[in-house]
Amino acid sequence: MKHTIEPLGDQSLFINLGDEIDPETHESVQAVAARLEKEKWSWLFEIVPSYTGLAVYYDAPAFYPEHSSPYEQVAEMLKKVVETTEPREGSGHRTVEIPVCYGGEFGPDLSVVAGENGLTEEEVIKRHSDNEYLVYMLGFAPGFPFLGGMDERIATSRKDSPRTSLPAGSVGIAGSQTGVYPVVSPGGWQLIGRTPIKLFSPDEDPPSYVQPGDRVKFYPVSSEEYNRLEGEE
Amino acid sequence: MIQVQKAGLLTTIQDGGRRGYQKYGASPGGAADTFAYRLANIAVGNEAGAAVLEMTLQGDEFLFEEPAVISIAGADMKPEINGKRVPMWRPVYIDKGEILNFSNASRGIRTYVAIAGGFVGEDFLGSFSTYLSMNAGGYKGRKLGRGDVLSVKNPNNLNEEVKTSLSRSSKEKGFTYPPWRVPGPGHFRGGSPGELRAFPGRHYELFDSGSKEAFETEKYKAGSKSDRMGVRLDGVALTLRESQDILSEPVTYGTVQVPSNGEPIILLADRQTTGGYPKIAQIISVDCAKAAQLRPGEAIGFRMVTHPEAEQLLLTVEDRLARCEQSVKRKIMEG
Structure with missing residues (x-):
C-alpha cells in the first residue's frame, strides 16, 4: 500500500495514507489499523486512526541502547506491514x-x-x-x-x-x-x-x-x- | 487516611494516564509534568504509574490521620509542618495527627505529592487520573475540596522499607527525612532556562517564512487561559502561506498547534486526541514537563533541534532516570 511515515513526536509517528477525506483512503486506514492491532508488539503502546492515516505511539526507550534511532527501527517494521496490507483487508462493515x-x-x-x-x-x-x-x-x-x-x-x-x-x-x-x-x-x-x-x-x-x-x-x-x-x- | 482541611486551587488525583483509549477519543490525561510526577514516585519507592496528587498554583492543607511517607516534587509551594519547612524531592515520614500545608507556587505552577503505596482513585478506562471534562476518575471525577478523605493503597516491600527506616529516626518536629534527595529535573534534561526545544511539526512548511522565523526568534507568553489541556501562548501571530483546511489528525503531548487566531497552543495531558489545526512544531519529550510548569505571563522562546537530537536526549534522560531509580532503591534498602 502506498504510504509515507513521518515523526509525530519523539515517541510517536504518523503513517500517512492519503490527502483527502474519501472512502478509499478510509479503507486503507482501517486495513492498516486492523493489521497493527493483530501484531501484539510489546513496544507498540497504541494506534490512533484518523481521516488520512494513523498515529502509532511506541516505547522509544525499549530500543535503547542497541539501536541509535527508535524511530528508524519502528518505521522500518511498520513499513513492512503497510507494504503487505491489502486495502480491502479490513472491510465488512456493520x-x-x-x-x-x-x-x-x-x-x-x-x-x-x-x-x-x-x-x-x-x-x-x-x-x-x-x-x-x-x-x-x-x-x-x-x-x-x-x-x-x-x-x-x-x-x-x-x-x-x-x-x-x-x-x-x-x-x-x-x-x-x-x-x-x-x-x-x-x-x-x-x-x-x-x-x-x-x-x-x-x-x-x-x-x-x-x-x-x-x-x-x-x-x-x-x-x-x-x-x-x-x-x- | 488523609483529610483535606483546606482545598487548593485545583488539586486532582493523577497517574501515568490512560493508554489505548485515544482511538475512542478519550484523552490520555495523567500528570501534566511527567518528570516531577515520576521523580516523586521514585523518591518513596513506588512503582511507576502510582497515583499522586497534582496541585496547581496554590496548594492544600492535609491532616494525616495515620503516619505516612510522602514526597513532594515540582513547583515549590513552601510546604510546612508545625511552621517548619518540609524538604522536597525526598521521602518524608509524617507522624499521625500532623498537618501539612502548602502555600502558593513560586517558579512553576504544578506540585506533586506522592505517597508510599500510591493514592486510591476511581478507575476510569484503566487509570486513576481525574478526567475533569468527563467528571470521571480520580476523586469522584473532580478536584479535591475541603473535607475530602483520601485513602492509600497497600505498600510494596520498598515502601515498607523506607517507612520502617525513617520511623526509627527522631521526629521531634512531627516529621523526618533522610539526608539524600533525588536530583531535580534540571539535572536530567539540560537545556537553557526560558527555552523549549522543538522540532518541526507536520505542517511546518505550510507556514510563511516570517512566521517560521518569528516562532524561533520571538518570545511567547503563557496565557491566563492555559489549563491541563494546553498552554495558550500570547505573542506574534503565526500565519500560513495560504489559507488551507487541515483535516483532523492525531496530536500528542507537546504538539504546538496554531488555531486561526495565529496564537500557538502547546498541548498537555488533557488534550483532545485529534486536532484540525496546523502543527508548526513538536516540543521534545524531555522539555514537555517544562511547558507544563509555565506560569501565566511567563515568557518562553523556542529553539529548533532535529528529530534525531530529540530522540538522543530522550534516551539519555530515560537512562538517567532508570539509574536514579536504582540508586534510590539501594539507598532505601541500606536504610
Whole structure:
C-alpha cells in the first residue's frame, strides 16, 4: 500500500495514507489499523486512526541502547506491514441504527436549518435520516464520531456564539457535517435533535457505541419513544 | 487516611494516564509534568504509574490521620509542618495527627505529592487520573475540596522499607527525612532556562517564512487561559502561506498547534486526541514537563533541534532516570 511515515513526536509517528477525506483512503486506514492491532508488539503502546492515516505511539526507550534511532527501527517494521496490507483487508462493515427525536426542545435549531435551506422541518428530518453515514474516525471527545455523507442540501453554518453546554446525545449540523455529542460539551453546532442512546460507556468493551468503518443510520422517533428508549439505557 | 482541611486551587488525583483509549477519543490525561510526577514516585519507592496528587498554583492543607511517607516534587509551594519547612524531592515520614500545608507556587505552577503505596482513585478506562471534562476518575471525577478523605493503597516491600527506616529516626518536629534527595529535573534534561526545544511539526512548511522565523526568534507568553489541556501562548501571530483546511489528525503531548487566531497552543495531558489545526512544531519529550510548569505571563522562546537530537536526549534522560531509580532503591534498602 502506498504510504509515507513521518515523526509525530519523539515517541510517536504518523503513517500517512492519503490527502483527502474519501472512502478509499478510509479503507486503507482501517486495513492498516486492523493489521497493527493483530501484531501484539510489546513496544507498540497504541494506534490512533484518523481521516488520512494513523498515529502509532511506541516505547522509544525499549530500543535503547542497541539501536541509535527508535524511530528508524519502528518505521522500518511498520513499513513492512503497510507494504503487505491489502486495502480491502479490513472491510465488512456493520450498520448502526441511531434513534433521534427531532425538533422541539431536543432540536431547537431545526427551524434554523430549515430556514437557511428553504426547506420545511419535515424535509430536513427526511434528508438527515435518509442518508447512510460513514464513521471515518473518533475524536474530539470520547465516542464522538466524525461522520461523512450528509446531504449538502441541509448544510448550515455554525451558530455565531457557541452554546456553553450541549446535552449528551445532541444531534447537530455544522457546515456540511453532522454529528452526535456523546457527552456534555460546549459547541457551536445547530441542534436538530437528540438520541437517547449512550454513545460512550466506559465499562463496556469497546466503550464506544460506534466504531470507525461503521455505517450510521438515524431514524426519527417520537418523544414518547425517546423516553421509553432512554428508560432502557 | 488523609483529610483535606483546606482545598487548593485545583488539586486532582493523577497517574501515568490512560493508554489505548485515544482511538475512542478519550484523552490520555495523567500528570501534566511527567518528570516531577515520576521523580516523586521514585523518591518513596513506588512503582511507576502510582497515583499522586497534582496541585496547581496554590496548594492544600492535609491532616494525616495515620503516619505516612510522602514526597513532594515540582513547583515549590513552601510546604510546612508545625511552621517548619518540609524538604522536597525526598521521602518524608509524617507522624499521625500532623498537618501539612502548602502555600502558593513560586517558579512553576504544578506540585506533586506522592505517597508510599500510591493514592486510591476511581478507575476510569484503566487509570486513576481525574478526567475533569468527563467528571470521571480520580476523586469522584473532580478536584479535591475541603473535607475530602483520601485513602492509600497497600505498600510494596520498598515502601515498607523506607517507612520502617525513617520511623526509627527522631521526629521531634512531627516529621523526618533522610539526608539524600533525588536530583531535580534540571539535572536530567539540560537545556537553557526560558527555552523549549522543538522540532518541526507536520505542517511546518505550510507556514510563511516570517512566521517560521518569528516562532524561533520571538518570545511567547503563557496565557491566563492555559489549563491541563494546553498552554495558550500570547505573542506574534503565526500565519500560513495560504489559507488551507487541515483535516483532523492525531496530536500528542507537546504538539504546538496554531488555531486561526495565529496564537500557538502547546498541548498537555488533557488534550483532545485529534486536532484540525496546523502543527508548526513538536516540543521534545524531555522539555514537555517544562511547558507544563509555565506560569501565566511567563515568557518562553523556542529553539529548533532535529528529530534525531530529540530522540538522543530522550534516551539519555530515560537512562538517567532508570539509574536514579536504582540508586534510590539501594539507598532505601541500606536504610
